[in-house]
Amino acid sequence: MSEETRFIVESSPQIRHSDTTAGIMWHVSLALVPAGIWGVYVFGVRSLLVILLSIAASAAAEYAAARLMNRKTLSDGSAVLTGLLIGYNMPPLVPLFIPVVASVFAVAVVKWAFGGLGANWMNPALAGRAFVFFSWTSGMNAWKVPSSWAAADSVSSATPLGAVKTGLMDVAGEGGSSLGYLGDIGYSFSAMGEAVSSWFNSAGIAVSPYHADLFFGNIPGSIGEVSAFLLLLGGIYLMHRRIVTWEIPVSYILSFALLIWVFEGTLFSRGLFAGSVFFHVFGGGLILGALFMATDMVTSPITRRGMIIYGIGAGALTFLIRIYGSLPEGVSLAIIIMNIFVPMIDRYVQPKPYGVKKTRGGAS
Amino acid sequence: MNKEFTKGVFKDNPIFVLLLGLCPALGVSGQVVNALGMSAGVLFVMLGSNIFVSLLKNFIPPKARIPSYIVIIASFVTIVQMVMEAFAPELYGSLGVFVPLIVVNCVILGRAEAFASRNTLKNSVLDALGMSLGFALGLTLIALVREVLGAGTITLFPVGGFEGIIRIPLLHQAPARIFSLSAGALLVMGLLKAFFNWYSESRRNLS
Numbered sequence: 001m002s003e004e005t006r007f008i009v010e011s012s013p014q015i016r017h018s019d020t021t022a023g024i025m026w027h028v029s030l031a032l033v034p035a036g037i038w039g040v041y042v043f044g045v046r047s048l049l050v051i052l053l054s055i056a057a058s059a060a061a062e063y064a065a066a067r068l069m070n071r072k073t074l075s076d077g078s079a080v081l082t083g084l085l086i087g088y089n090m091p092p093l094v095p096l097f098i099p100v101v102a103s104v105f106a107v108a109v110v111k112w113a114f115g116g117l118g119a120n121w122m123n124p125a126l127a128g129r130a131f132v133f134f135s136w137t138s139g140m141n142a143w144k145v146p147s148s149w150a151a152a153d154s155v156s157s158a159t160p161l162g163a164v165k166t167g168l169m170d171v172a173g174e175g176g177s178s179l180g181y182l183g184d185i186g187y188s189f190s191a192m193g194e195a196v197s198s199w200f201n202s203a204g205i206a207v208s209p210y211h212a213d214l215f216f217g218n219i220p221g222s223i224g225e226v227s228a229f230l231l232l233l234g235g236i237y238l239m240h241r242r243i244v245t246w247e248i249p250v251s252y253i254l255s256f257a258l259l260i261w262v263f264e265g266t267l268f269s270r271g272l273f274a275g276s277v278f279f280h281v282f283g284g285g286l287i288l289g290a291l292f293m294a295t296d297m298v299t300s301p302i303t304r305r306g307m308i309i310y311g312i313g314a315g316a317l318t319f320l321i322r323i324y325g326s327l328p329e330g331v332s333l334a335i336i337i338m339n340i341f342v343p344m345i346d347r348y349v350q351p352k353p354y355g356v357k358k359t360r361g362g363a364s
Numbered sequence: 365m366n367k368e369f370t371k372g373v374f375k376d377n378p379i380f381v382l383l384l385g386l387c388p389a390l391g392v393s394g395q396v397v398n399a400l401g402m403s404a405g406v407l408f409v410m411l412g413s414n415i416f417v418s419l420l421k422n423f424i425p426p427k428a429r430i431p432s433y434i435v436i437i438a439s440f441v442t443i444v445q446m447v448m449e450a451f452a453p454e455l456y457g458s459l460g461v462f463v464p465l466i467v468v469n470c471v472i473l474g475r476a477e478a479f480a481s482r483n484t485l486k487n488s489v490l491d492a493l494g495m496s497l498g499f500a501l502g503l504t505l506i507a508l509v510r511e512v513l514g515a516g517t518i519t520l521f522p523v524g525g526f527e528g529i530i531r532i533p534l535l536h537q538a539p540a541r542i543f544s545l546s547a548g549a550l551l552v553m554g555l556l557k558a559f560f561n562w563y564s565e566s567r568r569n570l571s
Binding site: 095097101109113131132134135136137139 | 539541545551558
């Protein structure tokens with residue numbers, strides 16, 4: 001062993017951990033797989049093609065961009081994860097060029113234009129989704145009914161959130177609730193939802209088929225976002241492996257749920273404290289966003305307090321966009337906006353170094 | 365070619381190097397025709413203001429120089445505004461508030477203050493021509509990228525049998541509409557600036 005390798009001189013951090021970038025990326029991807037399999041099961045093989053195309057395009061863009069910079073980064077797995085998340089964020093009937101454009105934009109412009117993994121200030125997958133969402137709005141609303149619906153008389157259907165949003169624009173809802181409204185407009189449900197519902201009802205707990213469908217993913221929606229149940233399982237796996245800490249998902253979902261509970265009922269003239277929390281927490285991309293995209297290590301704060309501020313901000317913004325904005329869904333935009341605040345949060349929520357006394361006039 | 369003329373086109377390009385005049389570069393770069401119209405307006409105003417500032421530089425008291433420049437510039441902007449409204453009402457309509465805003469376009473005020481007020485008439489004229497050519501090139505480049513990607517068209521002036529709009533097949537059917545929104549303007553502007561920075565740096569490293 002030569003002199004140089006025995007004594008390595010380098011700056012902090014000196015504590016070693018067995019986690020590697022690639023290892024983390026593969027664990028996150030693994031945790032996402034069950035929800036993806038469910039998406040392919042309910043929306044058909046075409047959605048598998050959408051996911052694979054996204055992954056291939058983002059890997060190709062990563063290879064090309066890294067090549068241009070004389071680096072080799074494909075093996076760190078971040079591009080595959082970005083592609084996977086973009087595929088999960090696409091509606092099942094999306095025209096196939098859209099996931100490709102989203103992936104290339106995410107990797108080449110959002111990530112590599114700022115210097116590659118670790119230098120991007122915005123979640124690449126979400127930025128890719130926002131880019132194509134505002135470019136090809138109709139293509140990004142190509143929802144498909146899940147194959148598990150009992151009485152499906154058409155191929156496409158609005159998402160639960162979209163259906164309620166459009167319905168509320170037509171008629172001023174009175175006395176109802178978001179979940180009840182689905183029943184009013186004859187929104188379809190699955191045999192599975194019915195079975196779960198009757199099982200619970202026989203045990204004396206009132207559960208509508210919609211509850212079960214929202215939770216298990218028998219609803220139209222983006223390929224990977226529908227199954228809240230499998231996403232939660234994946235999230236628990238990541239928390240168990242300490243890749244995701246509880247602060248961001250919990251503060252995000254709780255703050256969002258609280259705001260929904262307090263204010264959402266006013267849309268139906270039911271006053272305060274009467275919102276459909278269950279519907280809004282499980283009815284869209286919140287679980288996928290809160291567990292897998294808001295927690296992206298590069299674009300989230302590093303301190304515990306910062307993470308909670310970030311989560312609460314994302315929850316409040318999601319609430320504002322969903323309830324008072326013109327779009328039915330607001331998770332991706334909320335997380336992107338909070339990504340922009342991350343450097344500021346990190347700056348003002350610095351932990352006090354050990355042994356430093358606070359002086360008047362702030363930290364110096 | 366004269367150095368005072370060429371510096372404005374590349375080395376000191378107002379949009380990509382000096383970062384002046386960004387408000388119209390973002391605001392009216394949605395269509396190529398608007399960019400060209402805006403460039404023509406800026407050329408006229410800058411030429412006029414540079415000539416007058418250069419001629420009057422010994423008479424303008426230093427303490428009141430900015431208001432004096434604004435008066436000169438505003439007079440030329442008023443001329444542009446009236447001429448455009450009379451002879452190109454469509455262009456005037458689509459440029460909207462950005463025509464009167466030429467008054468506070470920082471390229472023009474910047475050149476009056478930094479160049480014309482301390483240089484000869486001849487050099488000031490060359491400077492105005494070069495700077496407005498550089499501005500026109502930058503603005504038209506941004507507009508070209510934005511319109512081609514964001515609408516799939518290139519809008520020019522109708523001449524004879526040519527209706528004035530070039531449609532690009534495929535892109536025209538499903539354009540990436542985000543480029544014609546304001547987010548697209550910032551995106552294109554930033555990426556072009558990054559590209560030119562990278563390009564000039566790699567050339568400097570070569571030499």
